[in-house]
Each structure stands twice: as C-alpha cells, then as structure tokens.
Amino acid sequence: MAEDRTDASAQIEQALADIVKTTGAHLGAVYLKVPEDQLLRMVRVIGVSLRVARPWSMVALAAPVPVAEAAREGHPVWVGSHVELARRFPRTALALPYDVAMLVVPLSTGDTCWGALLQLWPGTRDPDPSRQEEEATDTGARLIGELLRQAAEEGNPLPPGELRVVEPPPARYEEPGAEITERLPEGMCALDLEGRITFYNRRATELLGVDESELLGARLWEILPWLLDPVYENAYLAALFSRLPRSFTALRPPDRLLAFYLYPDATGISVRIVPTEEAAVPDEEPAPAPEGSAVPAEEPPALSFEGPASPGLAAESGDDPVAAPTVTERTRPGALYQLLHLSSALTESVGVQDVTDAVTNQILPVIDVQSLAMVTVDGGRLQVVGSRGFPQEIVDGLQDRSLSADSPEVRAIMTGIPTFHPHIEDLRRIYPNIAVSPDTAACAHLPMFASGRTIGAVVLGYNRPHFFPPDERAGLTSLAGVIAQALERARLYDTKNQVALGLQAALLPGVLPDVPGIEVAARYIPATTGMDIGGDFYDLIRLDDTSVAAVIGDVQGHNVNAAALMGQVRTAVHTHASAGAIPGEILARTNRLLVDLRSNLFTSCLYAHLDLRNHRAHLATAGHLPPVLLHPDGRTEIIDGPSGILLGIEPEAQYRTFDVPLPPGAILALFTDGLVEVPGTDLDESIAEFAGHLAEADSQSLEELTETLVRRAAQAGRRSWGNDDIALLLIKVAAV
Numbered sequence: 001m002a003e004d005r006t007d008a009s010a011q012i013e014q015a016l017a018d019i020v021k022t023t024g025a026h027l028g029a030v031y032l033k034v035p036e037d038q039l040l041r042m043v044r045v046i047g048v049s050l051r052v053a054r055p056w057s058m059v060a061l062a063a064p065v066p067v068a069e070a071a072r073e074g075h076p077v078w079v080g081s082h083v084e085l086a087r088r089f090p091r092t093a094l095a096l097p098y099d100v101a102m103l104v105v106p107l108s109t110g111d112t113c114w115g116a117l118l119q120l121w122p123g124t125r126d127p128d129p130s131r132q133e134e135e136a137t138d139t140g141a142r143l144i145g146e147l148l149r150q151a152a153e154e155g156n157p158l159p160p161g162e163l164r165v166v167e168p169p170p171a172r173y174e175e176p177g178a179e180i181t182e183r184l185p186e187g188m189c190a191l192d193l194e195g196r197i198t199f200y201n202r203r204a205t206e207l208l209g210v211d212e213s214e215l216l217g218a219r220l221w222e223i224l225p226w227l228l229d230p231v232y233e234n235a236y237l238a239a240l241f242s243r244l245p246r247s248f249t250a251l252r253p254p255d256r257l258l259a260f261y262l263y264p265d266a267t268g269i270s271v272r273i274v275p276t277e278e279a280a281v282p283d284e285e286p287a288p289a290p291e292g293s294a295v296p297a298e299e300p301p302a303l304s305f306e307g308p309a310s311p312g313l314a315a316e317s318g319d320d321p322v323a324a325p326t327v328t329e330r331t332r333p334g335a336l337y338q339l340l341h342l343s344s345a346l347t348e349s350v351g352v353q354d355v356t357d358a359v360t361n362q363i364l365p366v367i368d369v370q371s372l373a374m375v376t377v378d379g380g381r382l383q384v385v386g387s388r389g390f391p392q393e394i395v396d397g398l399q400d401r402s403l404s405a406d407s408p409e410v411r412a413i414m415t416g417i418p419t420f421h422p423h424i425e426d427l428r429r430i431y432p433n434i435a436v437s438p439d440t441a442a443c444a445h446l447p448m449f450a451s452g453r454t455i456g457a458v459v460l461g462y463n464r465p466h467f468f469p470p471d472e473r474a475g476l477t478s479l480a481g482v483i484a485q486a487l488e489r490a491r492l493y494d495t496k497n498q499v500a501l502g503l504q505a506a507l508l509p510g511v512l513p514d515v516p517g518i519e520v521a522a523r524y525i526p527a528t529t530g531m532d533i534g535g536d537f538y539d540l541i542r543l544d545d546t547s548v549a550a551v552i553g554d555v556q557g558h559n560v561n562a563a564a565l566m567g568q569v570r571t572a573v574h575t576h577a578s579a580g581a582i583p584g585e586i587l588a589r590t591n592r593l594l595v596d597l598r599s600n601l602f603t604s605c606l607y608a609h610l611d612l613r614n615h616r617a618h619l620a621t622a623g624h625l626p627p628v629l630l631h632p633d634g635r636t637e638i639i640d641g642p643s644g645i646l647l648g649i650e651p652e653a654q655y656r657t658f659d660v661p662l663p664p665g666a667i668l669a670l671f672t673d674g675l676v677e678v679p680g681t682d683l684d685e686s687i688a689e690f691a692g693h694l695a696e697a698d699s700q701s702l703e704e705l706t707e708t709l710v711r712r713a714a715q716a717g718r719r720s721w722g723n724d725d726i727a728l729l730l731i732k733v734a735a736v
Contacts, residue, residue: 008154016030026047042057054163062362080101122244123244185203197220376455406433440462442462444476446476448481518734521729522540548612551570588655644656672728693708
C-alpha cells in the first residue's frame with residue numbers, strides 16, 4: 001500500500017510540474033482540504049523552497065482569500081495584478097505584497113472538492129489568462145483531482161500534513177562557462193530556490209569581505225550579519241514570488257555601500273554586486289521595485305527576519321518570563337506577513353461574537369493550535385468569551401475563576417507576562433492541582449493588553465510537545481495583543497449597538513394591533529454598517545372596528561438623528577390619523593411639522609387608510625415607493641398613484657388622496673427601498689421583480705412570506721447588501 005501512495009504522490013508531483021511548464025507559471029501549489037479542521041493545507045509546491053512556502057502553507061477554509069474561495073465555492077479565481085488583489089482580497093495582498101498574477105482552481109471530482117490548485121505569474125503579464133493556460137490548468141486540475149480520488153478510494157490518501165517541494169527543471173547552466181564571470185569587474189553569485197549560494201566569482205568574495213570557503217551552500221544573510229535585515233530578504237522574496245528583477249542597497253561596515261541586483265528565473269536568482277561609487281546604472285538595470293515590494297534600507301526596521309538559530313538556545317519552561325535569546329533572533333518577512341494576515345481578520349470583526357468567530361474559525365487553524373480559549377476579567381472573575389477544542393469541563397473550570405486563584409491564566413493576567421510550556425509536565429509541576437485536558441501536550445498563556453491594561457488572556461493548547469522558538473513567541477504575543485484590541489473595539493461596538501437597538505425598539509411598534517378582518521406581518525432589518533440604527537419605519541393604526549391605517553416611511557440617513565426624526569414623524573402621523581383626517585391631509589400636516597422643526601433630513605412616507613367594510617384602500621404618498629397589491633387570483637398590481645414631494649421640504653406642499661379596490665383575500669405589500677433597490681439596476685425593474693416574487697406566495701403563511709421576500713432580497717444582492725435599512729409590512733385581507 002505504501003508503494004501505491006508513493007505512486008500517487010509521484011503522479012501528482014509530475015502533473016503539477018507539467019501544469020506550470022505548460023502555462024509558464026513560475027510557482028504552483030496543491031492545497032488539500034482538512035475538513036475536520038476547516039482548513040486547507042499546502043501539500044506540494046514547485047517554484048519556491050519549503051522555508052519560503054511554509055508561512056503560506058495553511059489557510060482557513062472560511063477565510064476571504066483566493067485559495068479558500070476557490071475550494072469553498074467551487075469556481076476558479078483569477079487575479080490579474082497586485083492592485084486587483086488588494087481590491088478583491090485585501091488580506092491576501094497584505095500577506096503577499098508582491099507584483100504577481102494568480103489563478104486558483106478547485107480540485108474536484110463529481111460533487112467532492114479535494115482542495116485547490118494555485119499558480120503565480122509576474123504581475124506584468126497580460127491581464128487575462130490565455131486559452132492555452134486555461135485549458136492546461138483545467139486538464140491538469142482534473143487529473144490531480146482524479147489522482148486524489150483514486151488514492152482516497154484505495155485507502156492511501158495524500159497526507160495533508162506533509163508539505164513537499166517538487167524539484168524544478170534542471171538548470172541550463174554548466175560549470176565550464178563560469179570563467180566568463182571572472183573577467184567582470186562586478187561581484188556575481190547565484191542563489192537556488194532555498195536562497196543558498198550555488199556559484200560565485202572572486203570579485204564577489206572581495207566585495208563581501210568573506211573567505212571563499214564560507215560562501216558555497218550558505219545564505220548571504222546567514223554569513224553576513226550586516227545583511228540580517230528583513231528589507232533585504234524581502235527583496236529576495238519579491239524577486240522569487242514575482243519573477244521580476246529587484247534591487248537594494250546595503251551598508252557593509254564600516255562605510256562601504258554595495259548595490260545588489262537580483263534577476264530571478266525558475267531555478268533561482270542571479271545576483272550582481274556593485275559598489276555604489278561604481279554603480280552608474282546602465283539601461284539594462286532593473287527598474288525600481290514597485291511600491292509594496294523591496295525598498296532601500298534607509299531606516300532600521302522594527303522587526304527583521306529569522307537569522308541562524310542559536311544551538312544553545314533553550315526552550316522556556318515553567319512560568320518563567322520569556323528569556324532573552326543568546327543571539328538576536330529576527331522574524332522572517334513571511335512570518336511577519338502571516339501575522340498581519342491573521343490580524344487583518346480581526347480588523348474586519350465588528351462585535352464580540354465576530355471576534356471570537358474570527359479567532360476560532362480563521363486564526364486558530366492557521367497557527368496550528370488545536371485548542372484555544374479567550375478569557376476576560378469582569379468583577380474580579382474570569383469570563384470565557386470564546387473557546388474551541390478544549391473539553392467542556394476545562395472551559396467550565398475557567399468560567400468564573402477568581403483572580404485570587406493560583407492558575408497560569410490568572411498569573412498571565414496579573415503579571416502581564418506570557419508563559420510557554422513545551423511539555424505539559426512543566427505546567428503540572430508548577431500547578432499540581434490544575435485540571436488539564438488529556439489531549440493537551442503543550443500550552444501557552446498569553447496576556448491580552450488593551451488601553452494600557454491587561455484585559456484577559458489567551459490560552460493555547462497543542463496535542464503534542466511544542467517548542468516555542470523566539471520568533472513564534474513574539475508573534476503569538478503580538479497576536480494576543482491584536483485580539484485584545486479587537487475585543488475592546490467589539491465591546492464598545494456592542495455597548496453602542498445595544499443602546500441603538502434599544503432606541504430603535506422604543507421608536508418602532510413592539511406589537512402590531514390585532515385588527516379583525518386582516519392578518520399582518522412586518523420585518524425591520526437595520527443596515528449592517530454603522531450602529532444598526534436608521535430611519536425606516538412602519539406602523540399599523542386601528543381607527544375603528546372596520547378600518548385601519550398602514551404607514552411606511554424612510555427618513556434620510558442611518559444615525560441617531562434619523563431615528564429621532566422617524567419617531568417624530570410616526571407620532572405626528574398617528575396623532576393626525578386618530579383625529580380622523582384623510583390621507584392627503586395627514587401627510588400635509590406632518591410635512592408642516594417637519595418644516596417647522598428645520599431638520600436637514602427629508603422623509604418619504606406612504607399612508608394607506610384601509611376600509612375593510614367597503615373593501616377600498618385610500619392612499620397618499622410623499623415620494624415613497626408604490627405599494628404592490630397581490631390579488632386573490634395571483635395577479636400582482638403596482639399601485640403607482642399621484643405622489644407629492646418628500647416631507648420637510650416645501651411648507652405648502654399638497655398631497656392627493658387616491659383610491660384602489662382591496663378585494664377579500666388580497667395582500668397589500670408596503671416596503672422601503674432597501675428591500676428592492678439594486679445598484680446599477682432600474683428601480684422600476686426591481687419593483688417589478690419584487691412583485692413577481694410576491695406572486696409566488698402560493699400557500700405560504702404571511703410570516704413565511706415575509707421571510708422569503710427578505711431572503712430573496714439578500715440573495716439578489718439588495719441593499720448593496722447592508723448599506724440600507726429594510727422595512728416590510730404585509731397586510732392580508734380576510735377572504736369572504
């Protein structure tokens with residue numbers, strides 16, 4: 001069986017190599033779904049090294065990124081440039097700030113999606129893929145999907161935790177031609193896809209100030225401390241991912257400036273090294289790197305990439321604070337971008353639930369942690385705001401734990417010091433009475449700082465021993481800080497939102513009156529942007545035993561002022577209706593009130609007096625959308641009568657009353673523009689489409705019908721979706 005797995009793996013690797021060779025892509029990768037973790041893992045890659053690929057090797061299936069979208073929704077994703085990437089997938093653009101074009105296609109057989117195939121080209125290519133590229137990609141993706149299916153059916157699926165590099169085509173260069181470079185006045189060297197030096201000339205050793213024996217097989221930044229800077233490795237990564245020339249200037253101590261020019265291809269990167277006093281750049285030099293890629297290192301950066309690991313660096317154990325490493329450890333750009341990628345998921349979160357969902361669904365799988373809990377402090381006790389992976393008894397043990405308890409999460413909160421336990425025995429030795437999940441083999445406790453104080457802690461659990469290198473500790477600690485800030489913003493939002501919703505609930509009718517002879521259903525859905533409060537309103541006013549008034553309107557704006565004015569309009573209409581005024585006069589009186597209030601917000605309003613005895617509706621409208629009447633025979637009618645101007649503009653505006661039949665069994669639909677308006681679509685067409693949906697009511701109850709209409713509006717991309725409120729009022733006249 002192991003042989004079968006080897007064969008399947010080799011065939012997939014060959015298929016991947018054939019695809020990128022045919023399409024001309026310089027990077028290809030196969031991602032597999034890990035359904036139990038809601039994750040995509042890169043299992044094969046060609047065009048970059050394992051070290052370079054690893055920061056991008058795990059993607060949460062729920063994340064708004066190209067690879068996840070292709071696998072999740074089952075359609076290809078083409079992104080022609082980094083500008084388009086930033087517009088459509090800002091999180092990916094942040095994590096991959098290089099000038100690339102990208103195509104991702106799902107790997108599917110039948111109804112099963114196994115993962116996704118990713119390819120990269122330089123961003124300078126044509127804006128659309130060619131027919132040859134599309135056909136080669138489709139053919140190769142089908143082949144890989146079929147190989148994955150066969151391997152799974154034979155009981156030998158490709159292990160999703162194993163990332164392997166597919167060897168690139170053999171180099172075209174032969175050693176006998178190397179004497180050419182010895183005649184040049186510049187330093188020359190070649191790097192493979194791992195960044196290791198595979199060739200150099202003597203001038204390079206002179207300019208770099210190193211012995212020849214140190215160069216071959218080494219990475220420049222490992223043997224030259226003055227190149228230990230993320231900007232320089234970022235230039236290497238930019239050339240590697242974009243396959244476009246890049247350059248940077250570095251200071252060789254004490255005072256010698258060297259210019260490095262990088263020229264990439266599928267097998268590696270050629271590097272020219274020129275003293276700046278000799279670097280009168282000829283025409284063939286690479287153009288300056290685009291914004292967002294390599295830049296000269298004029299200022300020392302706050303973070304830099306990982307240097308050579310220190311053999312003597314021991315893992316922290318117990319509850320000691322993070323020890324200072326014996327050598328300076330730097331964070332690689334790939335790791336930094338991954339941290340920014342994960343952090344951006346939190347910047348998109350609004351409420352506390354959004355933050356916990358982002359952490360548990362998108363961040364937790366990618367940082368390769370099996371269990372996570374977030375605890376905050378409230379009234380001197382811990383409150384679990386989100387968790388995943390820990391058994392319920394562990395979560396229950398954290399809930400309401402006193403700050404006087406002797407526990408690692410309390411210690412992290414009280415001291416502000418993160419603790420890392422590579423082996424769970426370290427934790428048990430320090431806290432012998434603490435309950436530990438049997439699945440936890442290593443853990444970390446990270447304080448969450450926000451607004452200058454510790455607001456809680458993040459608890460991480462690993463199902464196997466886990467060494468925490470310094471760059472990972474720094475990244476996890478920083479991520480805990482970002483989570484804390486997101487939680488603080490979310491708490492503030494939730495508090496404001498509760499106030500807004502309370503105001504909204506007070507201004508809208510809590511319960512519609514029970515009127516004999518009619519059935520009523522209503523929905524109000526606030527805009528999802530802002531504070532979830534707006535000016536759309538509706539009302540049902542019982543006038544006497546055989547008549548009722550229905551009102552709907554829309555005050556301009558989505559803020560507290562709009563909601564306050566909405567309350568005044570609703571009160572005025574209610575007052576004038578109860579006094580027995582006709583519809584046109586009710587709107588005229590309300591209009592004069594709004595003019596007197598000198599508000600700069602205008603209001604649309606539709607008032608309908610329903611005479612249930614005579615089966616007539618008397619209506620007047622102030623610039624509002626026409627209602628739709630569903631007749632008992634299934635025919636719909638858009639009631640488009642004479643309309644006056646919006647309320648609050650002209651003090652002497654007049655509003656005409658008009659009548660329409662209201663037959664038994666009919667349904668009258670009143671709504672605001674948020675339900676029907678679609679950007680770029682004629683409003684009359686949108687209303688006609690809504691009328692068509694209303695005609696499909698069949699035998700649905702009125703409550704079910706309101707849900708159906710609102711859901712269809714969401715599916716059709718109404719409201720932009722979320723930039724406008726929805727108010728919907730349905731009134732069904734009892735059949736005789």
